[in-house]
Amino acid sequence: MEQYDFRRMSIYQIWVRSFCDGNGDGIGDLYGVYDKLDYIASLGVDAIWFSPIYPSPNADFGYDVSDYRAIHPDYGTMEQFQRVLHRAHELGLKVLLDLVINHTSDQHPWFLESRKGADNPYSDYYFWRDPVIRRKGNKPPNNWSSQFAGSAWEYAPERRQYYLHLFSKNQPDLNMDNPRVREEIKDIMRFWLDMGVDGFREDVITYISKREGLPNGLPWLPVVNGMHHYKDGPNLLRYLAEFRAVARKYGAVQIGEAPMTGVKRALRYVCGEDRVLDMLIQFQPMMADCFLTEYLHHAFSLRKLKRAFSRWQYGLAGRGWNALYLENHDHPRIVSRYGSARYWRESATALAASYIFQQGCPFVYQGQEIGMTNIRLNSIEQYLDVASQNLYHMFHKNEPQEKRMQRIHVSSRDSARTPVQWSGAPNAGFTTAAEPWFYVNQNYPNINVERQEREPDSILNFYRAALALRKGNETLLRGDYREYHRHSGTHYLYERTLGGERILVAISFAHHPIRIRLPEPWRDQSPALLLSNYPDPAPGALRPYEAQVWKMRPKH
Ligand code: GLC
Ligand code: CA
Secondary structure, X not given: OOOOOHHHOOEEEEOHHHOOOOOOOOOOOHHHHHHOHHHHHHXXXXXXXXXXXXXXXXXXXXXXXXXXXOOOOOOOOHHHHHHHHHHHHHOOOEEEEEEOOOEOOOOOHHHHHHOOOOOOOOHHHEOEEOOEOOOOOOEOOOOOEOOOOOEOEEEEOOOOEXXXXXXXXXXXXXXXXXXXXXXXXXXXXXXXXXXXXXEEEEOOHHHOOOOOOOOOOOOOOOOOOOHHHOOOOOOHHHHHHHHXXXXXXXXXXXXXXXXXXXXXXXXXXXXXXXXXXXXXXXXHHHHOOEEOEEEEEOOXXXXXXXXXXXXXXXXHOOOOOOEEOOOOOOOOOHHHHOOOOOOHHHHHHHHHHHHHOOOOEEEEEOOHHHOOOOOOOOOHHHOOOHHHHHHHHHOOOOOOHHHHHHHHHHHOHHHHOOOOOOOOOHHHHOOOOOOOOOOOOOOOOOOOHHHHHHOOOOHHHHHHHHHHHHHOOHHHHHOEEEEEOOOOOOEEEEEEEEOOEEEEEEEEOOOOOEEOOOXXXXXXXXXXXXXXXXXXXXXXXEOOOOEEEEEOOOOO
């Protein structure tokens, strides 16, 4: 089947547990999603990506799947999912599911069988290796570390072997080299595609092929030791091509999550008619205030952010298509990271303009459209994310406790997982239950959807205006990208051009007014304003976090 034109889409991401509780038990669900579909459509997006909604023991909140063909009872039933799917389609929204197949839950029936011994049909569904025998006790088969800190191996006494888990010990890695495992994955894909799902976001898909022999990683790496032996691994392209053949039959779209992948490598996946993925979720724009992971925090660098943006804009130009995002369920809230508390509205809208008008598909993560901010909990016990827990307990163990809590405050994924703030009602209108499943950010009386619906210049309405502008403008959709003033530490300036049309996006990241010298073709012009986050903008003059989008008027 022919593929739909995904390049025009913008995509809204739902992490359902915290989106909206429809049945009053304190947990977000598909009833709440159903009720909010009109709201989602009102944003002007074209698709929804659901983070995992399958049964899961929630060791990693859905990214540990125990049944790939069902709906988590907390979120509703299969019938309810089909209602959501049907209504979304009526509203013109595509539906993408999260395909989490690098690993399963340790409670998945495959793993429960596999760990029993080396002689059942599921024995080779995972990576099992013997311990390395040492006089002082047994050691894991290699020195790889988990993405969530600690060893990537866990001993299973029943089988007297270790199993590999690149994430938590409750997420054993599937052995994709086993052809039967790949057939299972294809069946799962068909199951959802037959139901009418429009494609997948594929979780850490670039990790699924491990180097043969599982050799040791470089011992001195502080985090993710061993990564170069499984990231973009030897058989990855071959496996992806097999999955692609299934997706192609349905015209489905595939978006691959690719941590630490650079442009050069990305081009192998996303170019041309025979590409194996349509877009990559790459991580470079997430590293403008940290090193490799948010846990290793440093001050925000606008230059670093712009370098990341432009590297991908130029790198994929004419060849691939970018996935554009500043938030998802794995990263703290962007306005708390790259924006400003003092200029909260201005910086949240400036950040929106910084990425939505680049070439690619913009993603908006639930709550981002109202400028939700990070949460700050007092003790580590209050944090629920396994990554935060592990990092706190296993990494930088010798640092004082306050320092480690500070690292959690700036890095925790839980900041993106607080309930969406719908209104000023108790619990932000997220639930009618007395207690929501997780802490509501106490700034909800000020930051909520209902209030921003009423305010014409709210962050919410800016997102709507920005997405509508992009959608209706061929230059913003397809035009070439060019950056100016790339060394500036105060502003981000880029142009989009198509045929004779030129659009200029100017964004200040400064706390004081600045003047910028416009690029040559824009001097002595009185361009037409397309969008701004301040009243009465003037080209070349930017107030704190001012964002301006200009179109050059045709010459007479
Ligand atoms: C991806 C997911 C993240 C999860 C990890 C393991 O990075 O986005 O939430 O923890 O994979 O599945
Ligand atoms: Ca519920």
